Amino acid sequence: MSGILDRFSLDGQVAVVTGAGRGIGAACAVAFAEAGADVLISSRTESQLEQVAExxxxxxRRAVVVPANLDDLDAVAGLAQTAYDExxxxDTVVNNVGGTIPNAFLDTSTDYLAEAFHFNVMTAHALSVAAVPLMLxxxxxxxxxxxxxxxxxxxxGRGYLAYGTAKAALAHWARLAARxxxxxxxxxxxxVGSVMTSALEFVAGVPEMMEQLETKTPLGRVGEAEDIAAAALYLSSRAGQYVxxxxIEVDGGIQEPNLDLNLPDLTP
Known part of the structure; x- marks a missing residue:
């Protein structure tokens, strides 16, 4: 008789994880391997990928390392066939690559908004479209x-127009693609809420900013990459087979940004 923990097994499966050189992507790749999956990992920096591969x-488990510029749609789409061939x-795609630097409204050009959408949404779409026929x-x-x-x-939150718009699109893409x-x-x-990855390195050395992140988070701490990896494993395994x-909100309970960027009000 199988137990509940068996539902979290990925034995014999294969996953692709983008942005896997560090942070959330690396944590997801390692978690999937510990659950039994072979994993293709990709990001820009080969040295980081090799550390995760180890x-x-x-x-x-087996690891396939593919250094690539994942802003290139052909490169990111090609990961699916490489995983299948190697x-x-x-079985699983984790679209983790993404991110956009906060910016004031009047400094957010249409090009900047388009770049945010490209990097956060178009890359996920390109890889997923390439992956689906192979997954079937x-x-x-x-x-x-x-x-x-x-x-x-x-x-x-002030300053997050490009980033938040792109991430909202990515979330709704998931709802629509699911149908x-x-x-x-x-x-x-x-x-994801505030997680201590490279994106928050600038905060780690500033006690006042770290205190703000922690005190404005109901659970009183910044998240760990493994918090997100655990949720990704749930969604990718039989444990999440009815979802x-x-x-899934993994954010420490926050309902609004927990870091003030101190952007001023507009003036005439």
Whole structure:
């Protein structure tokens, strides 16, 4: 008789994780390997990817390292076929690459907004469209796409117009794609709060900013990459087999941005 923990197993499966050189992507890749999956990992920096690959192999799984500029739609789409060719199947895609630097409203040009949409949404779409035909070849019906989004896709905060708009689009993409791909492939997203990754390195050395992040978070701390990896594993495994078209909020309970960027009011 199988127990509840068996539902979290990814034994024999294959995952692609983008932006996997560090932070949330790296944590997802290692978590999936520890759950039994072989993993293709990709980001710009090969040295970082090799460090993650060592952890995947230490868990007894295969790792395929693909350094690439994932802002290039052809490059990101090509990861799906590479995973299938090198690892023999494809079951899960974690669209983690993304991000946009906050900016004042009048400094947010249409080009800047388009770049945010491209990097956060178009990349996820390109990889997913390439992956789906390959995922359909797997016979067990456990295939899954997980988008790593942000709580800024549902909250409002000064300076986050481009980033929040792109992440809102990524979340709704997951809802819409889930209907298109049901019942064969599940599609979900994770709305991430403040997690101590490279994006928050500038805050780590400023006690006043760290205190603001922590005190404005109901759970009283900044998140860890493994908090997000655990949610991604749930959504990608049989544990989450009755979940699709949803955005799981893993944000410490925040309802609004917990870091004030101190952008001034507009003046005539």
């Amino acid at each position: 952890r995947i192999r230490a868990a007894g 690892l023999g199947r494809l 070849r797997s016979p067990d019906g456990q295939q899954s796409i997980v988008n790593i989004g942000s709580m800024m896709g549902r909250a409002s 298109d791909l049901a019942p064969r492939i599940r599609v979900n997203a994770i709305a 699709t078209g949803k955005v």
